[in-house]
Amino acid sequence: MAEQKLMYINGEWVKAENGETIEILNPATGESVGVVSYGDGRDAAKAVAAAAEAFAGWSKLTARERSKYLYNMYELVRNHRDELAGIISAEMGKPVREAKGEVLGAADNFMWYAEEAKRIYGDTIPSSVPNKRIMVIRQPVGVVAAITPWNFPVNMIARKLAPALAAGCTVVLKPAESTPLSAIRLFELFEQAGFPKGVVNLVIGKPESVGQEFIDNPKVRKIAFTGSTRVGKLLMEGAAKHVKRVSLELGGHAPFIVFDDANLDAAVEGLFESKYRNSGQMCICTNRLYVHEAVLDAFTNKLVERLKKAKVGDGRNKDTEIGPLVNERALNKVLDHIDDAKAKGGRIVCGGHRLTEGDYSKGFFIEPTVIVDVTQEMKICHEETFGPVVPIIPFKDEASVVAMANDSNYGLAAYVYTENNSRCFRMAESLEYGIVGINDGAPTQTQAPFGGFKESGIGREGGYYAMEGFLEIKFVSFGI
Ligand code: ADP
Numbered sequence: 388m389a390e391q392k393l394m395y396i397n398g399e400w401v402k403a404e405n406g407e408t409i410e411i412l413n414p415a416t417g418e419s420v421g422v423v424s425y426g427d428g429r430d431a432a433k434a435v436a437a438a439a440e441a442f443a444g445w446s447k448l449t450a451r452e453r454s455k456y457l458y459n460m461y462e463l464v465r466n467h468r469d470e471l472a473g474i475i476s477a478e479m480g481k482p483v484r485e486a487k488g489e490v491l492g493a494a495d496n497f498m499w500y501a502e503e504a505k506r507i508y509g510d511t512i513p514s515s516v517p518n519k520r521i522m523v524i525r526q527p528v529g530v531v532a533a534i535t536p537w538n539f540p541v542n543m544i545a546r547k548l549a550p551a552l553a554a555g556c557t558v559v560l561k562p563a564e565s566t567p568l569s570a571i572r573l574f575e576l577f578e579q580a581g582f583p584k585g586v587v588n589l590v591i592g593k594p595e596s597v598g599q600e601f602i603d604n605p606k607v608r609k610i611a612f613t614g615s616t617r618v619g620k621l622l623m624e625g626a627a628k629h630v631k632r633v634s635l636e637l638g639g640h641a642p643f644i645v646f647d648d649a650n651l652d653a654a655v656e657g658l659f660e661s662k663y664r665n666s667g668q669m670c671i672c673t674n675r676l677y678v679h680e681a682v683l684d685a686f687t688n689k690l691v692e693r694l695k696k697a698k699v700g701d702g703r704n705k706d707t708e709i710g711p712l713v714n715e716r717a718l719n720k721v722l723d724h725i726d727d728a729k730a731k732g733g734r735i736v737c738g739g740h741r742l743t744e745g746d747y748s749k750g751f752f753i754e755p756t757v758i759v760d761v762t763q764e765m766k767i768c769h770e771e772t773f774g775p776v777v778p779i780i781p782f783k784d785e786a787s788v789v790a791m792a793n794d795s796n797y798g799l800a801a802y803v804y805t806e807n808n809s810r811c812f813r814m815a816e817s818l819e820y821g822i823v824g825i826n827d828g829a830p831t832q833t834q835a836p837f838g839g840f841k842e843s844g845i846g847r848e849g850g851y852y853a854m855e856g857f858l859e860i861k862f863v864s865f866g867i
Contacts, residue, residue: 425593437588548587603625785810799820
């Protein structure tokens with residue numbers, strides 16, 4: 388058996404208190420790619436204690452000093468792009484080309500927040516009385532517990548930890564149990580970047596037990612989470628006990644709207660990006676495709692043509708465009724959505740099956756799929772599919788498509804393709820979503836706010852917006 392990889396607590400690589408391990412398997416081949424210590428709330432408690440002790444020193448460094456550590460991290464992550472991308476691909480199946488993009492995105496976050504650390508400004512406000520002065524300063528919230536998912540195993544960590552550290556917080560991270568290897572490599576880089584002990588801690592372990600420690604431990608002042616709406620609600624409820632700060636990036640059910648005046652080729656490419664990238668396993672992925680009835684056939688034909696050319700395979704192959712799903716549970720959910728649609732009258736016009744021949748036989752591969760004759764009762768129309776499957780729903784006019792698009796408990800991302808400028812503005816303003824891509828199927832950037840309306844979450848990652856989530860505002864009144 389491979390050597391056990393460890394957690395990083397208080398500047399040391401340690402085994403889980405309970406002595407347990409988990410094995411990580413490549414979802415394309417079923418091969419073992421590593422064995423990792425797998426602890427629980429006890430390890431989390433040690434890590435929180437270390438982070439609490441380190442807080443006094445870290446929060447009192449000058450912004451420029453904190454910035455230097457983050458800049459070191461930027462350089463290290465950028466220089467280890469290929470290695471990190473290889474680990475991501477091996478542990479969760481993402482095509483290497485995409486994984487390299489993810490790692491560069493993570494590096495960019497460290498650079499961005501190395502700069503942002505220096506811009507934590509306050510205010511002075513004119514007083515209403517002559518013998519007082521008003522000063523407003525921003526200070527770090529304290530120890531942050533971060534919980535991240537497997538779909539962007541490196542960048543989700545960077546997006547939380549970089550602003551938290553820039554703000555002066557110390558951190559305990561729990562990555563997803565299926566992707567701890569890239570997190571471990573990232574923490575080796577944190578160590579190499581010279582972060583003082585206890586400032587960043589990595590706990591790999593049982594989600595409920597670690598999560599409960601984060602909720603119960605009063606030293607944790609903020610929980611930053613990306614994952615399912617179900618778990619987000621549990622954490623928010625738990626956080627209420629000590630009125631902990633939360634930021635939540637939860638599920639989505641993105642509408643993608645193609646008007647009759649759209650550039651259809653651009654719309655097909657945009658849809659490919661937003662639906663099939665990462666095998667459809669992104670919270671901003673398209674889930675419902677609304678196409679104006681006048682271009683329904685033309686658009687559907689172009690889309691099917693594009694999908695038939697898409698290369699599905701092991702993410703480590705250079706030309707792979709669509710990798711496997713992360714695990715069997717994910718595969719079964721996607722197959723269930725397809726079967727449910729078929730049973731309720733849906734018609735498959737492309738794909739629709741698991742791939743099982745030859746090299747595909749060991750992995751969790753599914754054909755890129757398009758379903759038509761869709762009705763609202765189908766699971767695919769309201770539950771997050773998290774796979775390379777899209778339902779097409781025709782529409783007649785702008786008002787009706789806005790109503791259908793907004794008819795969701797989610798509100799993360801929405802996409803619109805149209806060449807009409809006035810409509811671009813109308814749509815951008817009327818969609819109840821935190822991110823709207825107008826003629827853009829891949830709208831995320833480091834400096835832009837990322838987050839959802841409704842049950843898609845609370846707070847924003849990205850840009851200066853993310854800093855707010857890790858800072859408290861303090862009003863100081865001076866009598867003079
Ligand atoms: P997914 O279904 O995409 O895996 P989850 O919300 O289950 O989404 O997982 C996202 C992250 O939340 C992972 O790191 C996972 O281990 C963690 N998680 C799952 N359940 C809990 C829980 N009860 N408390 C805290 N974290 C949890």
